[in-house]
Amino acid sequence: MNKIISKERFSEKVFKFEIEAPLIAKSRKAGHFVIVRVGEKGERMPLTIAGSDVKKGTITLVVQEVGLSSTRLCELNEGDYITDVVGPLGQATHIEKFGTVVCAGGGVGVAPMLPIVQALKAAGNRVITVLAGRNKDLIILEKEMRESSDEVIIMTDNGSYGRKGLVTEGVEEVIKREKVDKCFAIGPAIMMKFVCLLTKKYEIPTDVSLNTIMVDGTGMC
Template identity: 50%
Template sequence: MFKIVNREVMGDGTIIMNEIVAPKIAQKARPGQFVILKANETGERIPLTISDIDLEQGTIQVIYMVVGKSTDIFKTLKVGDGFQDVIGPLGKPTHIEKLGNVVCVGGGTGVAVLFPITRGFKKAGNKVISIIGSRSKNLMILEDKMRAASDELHVCTDDGSYGHKGFVTDILKDILENGKVDLVVGIGPVPMMKFVAEVTKKYSVKTLVSLNPIMIDGTGMCGCCRVSVGGKTEFACVDGPEFDGHQVDFDGLMKRLRGYEAEEKEAYNDYCACRDKK
């Protein structure tokens, strides 16, 4: 069992942070990598990004939004409980180097994925400007950690309840218009990453995105996580999850993510009905 030693409810209560004892994974984990977790023997395999590590405690941190049956089951786990299985670190780490000016753009729970990458680029000696956004103030996460990991931080909300009223791309356009940018890293909901890549393409600025297709084994065997990048089929679990945002077929990814919507809804409704009866 992989014991939970710290748990925090974030945002509006739908976002949960778990710190999990997994010393071997903590030792090897690099920014951009993820784990696959199972809550119990019959549980579904769920991929979540490693948002931080503590080498002294031998722990990894994951931050997830409750969106369906499995994440709702994860939410029931308290400090002292544990996940039956945690596999990782999986995926290719982010290629971090000194480039000059790096802009890190995060949306929603994508900020949890972006944080270790932002910190890595800052540590490598880059000037890092970060932009984080959420639908509303109560869904904003990791603002303090992102501020500490960046030279400059901009915050935005769709509804204007905090920071700039509007999208992260509004601020990104201003930054690209007014200075030299060597790399943009955009991580968040698929439509957000698509728009970030569209904006940066106009300025010919290299852009990394982190893709989240449905995954099963996470080791390149099932083919479930296939994505089209530059017209070539890639497996996000072993070839990614990061890819060149200017080459990704985002519409194809969105279509595949919706592929099991009816079944996911049914599974969640059945689970909620059983849970509420107890």
């Protein structure tokens, strides 16, 4: 059982949870995820760790209500307990000094991108972050991203904030004006697909997050 220390609403269906998990907080690295279960018969949900505080012994998760299990999790409040939080799982993101790196985050994918941006900056990279969402309300963690990025470009589908357009347009703008050595993308599968198609055209190595298909959490994949 893991206690919810704090809960914050980002938008109508997106919440940030700070959860008591001292061992995970101590050992997690950028790119790791946990599997969360609400209720003894609850579905296993993979969620990427968006941050941790070793002193407080907590990890941060950003959750979007999309189905029954995520809705049950989002209905919990500060002081409630989550049945299971297992991790850290997965392969940590490979971090080194690449040079200039573009990090593209779409929707709630911005949350797991944050620790990667922080780690890339700490490794001495020039980090340009592209945040994208359908509208202004779905742009999250902008302040934290600005603190760890050399530049932040914001794209919204409806033009309600930043520039109107898709995440790929923001990424390509950077590629056309300067040499990009590496790209990371986290967001909906279709968004990551089109970022990869774009960077492939420019022969830029790109990493994406596929933890959403890793429900077993036992290393079978």
